[in-house]
Amino acid sequence: KQPLARSPPPPVVHYRLNNITATADPLKNRETFLILTPLARFYPGYFDNLLKLTYPHDLISVGFIIPKDSTGNTAARQLQERIKKIQALPEGQRFASITILRQDFEPPLSSQLEADRHKMDRQRDRRAAMAKARNALLFTTLGPTTSWVLWLDSDIVETPPTLIQDLARHDRPIIVPNCYQRFRNPDTGKSDIRPYDFNSWVDSEQAQALAKNMGADDILLEGYAEMATYRTLMAHLYDGLTEPDPDAHKEIFLDGVGGTALLVKADVHRDGAMFPPFAFYHLIETEGFAKMAARLGWKSFGLPNYLVRWNCPRTT
Amino acid sequence: KQPLARSPPPPVVHYRLNNITATADPLKNRETFLILTPLARFYPGYFDNLLKLTYPHDLISVGFIIPKDSTGNTAARQLQERIKKIQALPEGQRFASITILRQDFEPPLSSQLEADRHKMDRQRDRRAAMAKARNALLFTTLGPTTSWVLWLDSDIVETPPTLIQDLARHDRPIIVPNCYQRFRNPDTGKSDIRPYDFNSWVDSEQAQALAKNMGADDILLEGYAEMATYRTLMAHLYDGLTEPDPDAHKEIFLDGVGGTALLVKADVHRDGAMFPPFAFYHLIETEGFAKMAARLGWKSFGLPNYLVRWNCPRTT
Ligand SMILES: Nc1nc2c(ncn2[C@@H]2O[C@H](COP(=O)(O)OP(=O)(O)O)[C@@H](O)[C@H]2O)c(=O)[nH]1
Numbered sequence: 001k002q003p004l005a006r007s008p009p010p011p012v013v014h015y016r017l018n019n020i021t022a023t024a025d026p027l028k029n030r031e032t033f034l035i036l037t038p039l040a041r042f043y044p045g046y047f048d049n050l051l052k053l054t055y056p057h058d059l060i061s062v063g064f065i066i067p068k069d070s071t072g073n074t075a076a077r078q079l080q081e082r083i084k085k086i087q088a089l090p091e092g093q094r095f096a097s098i099t100i101l102r103q104d105f106e107p108p109l110s111s112q113l114e115a116d117r118h119k120m121d122r123q124r125d126r127r128a129a130m131a132k133a134r135n136a137l138l139f140t141t142l143g144p145t146t147s148w149v150l151w152l153d154s155d156i157v158e159t160p161p162t163l164i165q166d167l168a169r170h171d172r173p174i175i176v177p178n179c180y181q182r183f184r185n186p187d188t189g190k191s192d193i194r195p196y197d198f199n200s201w202v203d204s205e206q207a208q209a210l211a212k213n214m215g216a217d218d219i220l221l222e223g224y225a226e227m228a229t230y231r232t233l234m235a236h237l238y239d240g241l242t243e244p245d246p247d248a249h250k251e252i253f254l255d256g257v258g259g260t261a262l263l264v265k266a267d268v269h270r271d272g273a274m275f276p277p278f279a280f281y282h283l284i285e286t287e288g289f290a291k292m293a294a295r296l297g298w299k300s301f302g303l304p305n306y307l308v309r310w311n312c313p314r315t316t
Numbered sequence: 317k318q319p320l321a322r323s324p325p326p327p328v329v330h331y332r333l334n335n336i337t338a339t340a341d342p343l344k345n346r347e348t349f350l351i352l353t354p355l356a357r358f359y360p361g362y363f364d365n366l367l368k369l370t371y372p373h374d375l376i377s378v379g380f381i382i383p384k385d386s387t388g389n390t391a392a393r394q395l396q397e398r399i400k401k402i403q404a405l406p407e408g409q410r411f412a413s414i415t416i417l418r419q420d421f422e423p424p425l426s427s428q429l430e431a432d433r434h435k436m437d438r439q440r441d442r443r444a445a446m447a448k449a450r451n452a453l454l455f456t457t458l459g460p461t462t463s464w465v466l467w468l469d470s471d472i473v474e475t476p477p478t479l480i481q482d483l484a485r486h487d488r489p490i491i492v493p494n495c496y497q498r499f500r501n502p503d504t505g506k507s508d509i510r511p512y513d514f515n516s517w518v519d520s521e522q523a524q525a526l527a528k529n530m531g532a533d534d535i536l537l538e539g540y541a542e543m544a545t546y547r548t549l550m551a552h553l554y555d556g557l558t559e560p561d562p563d564a565h566k567e568i569f570l571d572g573v574g575g576t577a578l579l580v581k582a583d584v585h586r587d588g589a590m591f592p593p594f595a596f597y598h599l600i601e602t603e604g605f606a607k608m609a610a611r612l613g614w615k616s617f618g619l620p621n622y623l624v625r626w627n628c629p630r631t632t
C-alpha cells in the first residue's frame with residue numbers, strides 16, 4: 001500500500017461500433033479476429049496449425065475455455081505450457097492476447113448409471129453443456145473492437161494457412177468450411193478422407209415435419225436412424241471425390257452450422273446471437289445459433305470444397 | 317516504429333470462473349459490479365445518484381451505449397463532459413472503469429410515414445432496437461471477473477444509496493425493485509407517487525391463451541386495451557399506499573422483468589441469457605430475457621415495496 005501515491009484516474013474508453021468493420025479484405029482495414037476454442041483435450045497439432053496462420057498474429061486474440069473436471073486439469077496444464085512458449089516467441093509469431101477460462105460447472109456425467117439413458121438424451125445434455133461453455137467464452141472475451149470471431153475446435157489440426165483470409169473474403173455474416181478426417185482406407189490401402197462434421201446442413205421438409213410433432217423441449221439431432229431428417233448435409237457435398245480440381249470457394253446457403261471451424265462477424269454475436277443450451281426451434285448449440293442468427297436477419301453459408309482436417313484421437 | 321525495441325510478450329490471462337462468486341454479501345468477497353445503461357438522453361440526476369451509491373466505486377465498472385442519431389450526439393457530449401469530471405474525482409468516488417459505446421445502427425424511425433403504422437408494431441420495433449443495444453453493450457463489456465450486472469436506465473434519478481447491497485442481499489439470480497414516478501397529485505395538491513414500469517409481472521392464463529393463438533413472430537405487449545393480459549403487475553403491488561411502513565424486502569416471484577433497474581448475476585448472462593430482439597415465447601427484450609433465463613434454470617424475483625424513482629422528462 002502506498003497511501004501517498006495517487007493512482008492515475010481509471011480509463012474512460014470510447015468506441016464507435018461504426019468504425020469496427022468486418023469486410024472481405026480484413027487485412028486492409030487491420031480488422032481484429034478473436035479465435036475461440038472450447039478445449040477438453042489438448043492436441044499439439046491445433047497449435048502447430050494456429051502458428052502457421054498467415055493473418056498477422058498481432059491482430060489475433062485467442063480464448064480458451066476448459067472444463068472443470070480432471071480431463072480439464074490435464075488439458076489446462078498442457079495448454080499453459082504450450083501457450084507460455086508461444087507468447088515468448090518474437091513479435092509476428094505470438095498473438096495479441098490469450099485468455100484461458102476455467103469452467104465453473106462439471107461436464108455432464110457419462111457414468112455407468114447414465115449408460116442406461118437413451119443416447120439421444122445424453123447427446124442433448126452434452127450439447128447443452130457445450131453451448132453454455134461457448135456462451136461463457138463468448139460473453140467474457142468479445143471486446144468492443146473485435147471484428148470477427150473464429151470458432152475453432154481443439155481437434156482441428158490442419159487448415160490452409162490462409163484460413164482467415166479465405167473465409168473472410170466471402171464477406172458473409174456466418175461461414176463454415178467442410179471438416180474432413182484423414183484415414184487409411186482399408187479398401188485401397190491408401191490415405192483417404194471422409195466427412196466428419198454433420199451439423200452443417202440445409203433443412204428439409206421431413207425435418208420440419210418431425211419438429212412440428214415434437215414436444216416444446218425436444219430437439220432434432222443429426223445422425224440417428226430413428227430420427228431420419230433427410231437434411232442435405234454439407235459433409236456429403238465435397239466435389240473433390242469425383243472432380244479433379246473442385247472450386248474451393250463454391251458457396252452454399254446453410255440452415256444449420258457446426259462449430260468445428262466457424263467464422264462469424266462479431267456484429268452477429270453483438271446483436272445477441274448465442275448458442276442456445278435449450279431447444280430453440282427444436283435446435284441446440286451451433287445449429288440453434290444458426291437459427292437464432294437467421295431470426296436476427298443474418299444468413300449462414302458453407303464452403304463444401306474448402307476442407308479443414310479433424311484429428312481422430314485414436315489414429316494420431 | 318522502433319525496430320530494435322522488443323515489446324514485452326502480450327498477456328496470457330487465466331481465470332477460474334469458479335472463483336468469481338456472486339453472493340448475498342458481495343462486499344465481503346470484493347465482488348465486482350458492472351452497471352450497464354443504454355443512454356439516449358442524458359439526465360444529470362442519474363449521475364448524481366450513481367455517485368451516491370455506497371458500494372465501493374473501485375469495484376464498479378460502468379458501461380453506456382448511445383444511439384447513432386443526433387439525439388445521441390447531444391447525449392454523448394453531455395455524458396463525456398460529466399464522465400471526465402467523475403473520473404477525475406479522488407479514489408473512492410471515481411469508478412474502476414467506464415466504457416462508452418456508440419451504436420452502429422440508427423434507432424427505428426418515428427417519421428410521419430411511420431405514424432400510420434399501428435402503435436403496437438412501432439412498440440415492437442422500438443423494443444427490438446433496445447434489445448440489440450442492450451446485447452451489444454452486454455457482449456462487449458462483460459468480463460471474466462464480473463460477478464454482477466446492474467442494468468440501470470438513464471432516467472433513473474433516485475435510488476437508495478445502498479441499492480447494490482440491498483438487491484444483492486436477496487442472493488437471487490435476477491431481481492428488480494419497483495420503479496415509481498413522483499408527481500404533484502392534482503386531487504390533493506401534494507407530491508405523490510405513481511407506478512411507472514409495467515414490464516415486471518406474474519404471468520396469467522389469459523396471457524398464455526392469447527400467446528397460444530398468435531403467429532410465430534407476434535409478441536405480447538403490456539398496456540394495450542386491445543390485448544388485455546390480466547397479468548399481475550408488480551407496479552400495482554406496492555403496499556406503501558395502504559400500509560404505513562411496508563417491508564421493503566418482501567419478495568415476489570416474477571415471470572417478466574423490466575430493465576429500468578435490474579440486477580443479474582453475471583453467470584446468468586454467461587450461460588447465454590440475453591435480450592431477445594425477436595419474439596421468444598411471444599416475449600421480447602427484458603421480458604424475453606426473463607423467459608430465456610427461466611429456460612436456463614434461473615428464476616426472477618421482484619421487490620414490490622423497494623422503490624426507485626424514475627424521472628419524467630416533462631416534470632423535471
Ligand atoms: N470447455 C469445454 N470444452 C469441451 C467440452 N467437451 C468438449 N469440449 C471441446 O469442444 C470441442 C468439441 O468437442 P468434441 O468432443 O470434439 O465434440 P464433437 O466434435 O462434436 O464430437 C472440442 O474442441 C473439445 O475439446 C466441455 O465439456 N467443456
Ligand SMILES: Nc1nc2c(ncn2[C@@H]2O[C@H](COP(=O)(O)OP(=O)(O)O)[C@@H](O)[C@H]2O)c(=O)[nH]1
Pocket residue numbers: 353354355356357381382383419423445446449468469470471
Ligand atoms: N442506446 C440506446 N438507448 C436507448 C434508445 N432508446 C432509449 N434508450 C435508453 O434506454 C432506456 C429505456 O428507454 P426509455 O425511452 O426510457 O424507455 P421506457 O422507459 O420503456 O419508456 C433509457 O435509459 C434510454 O435513455 C436507443 O435507441 N439506443
Ligand SMILES: [Mn+2]
Pocket residue numbers: 153155260
Ligand atoms: Mn470434435
Ligand SMILES: [Mn+2]
Pocket residue numbers: 469471
Ligand atoms: Mn424510461
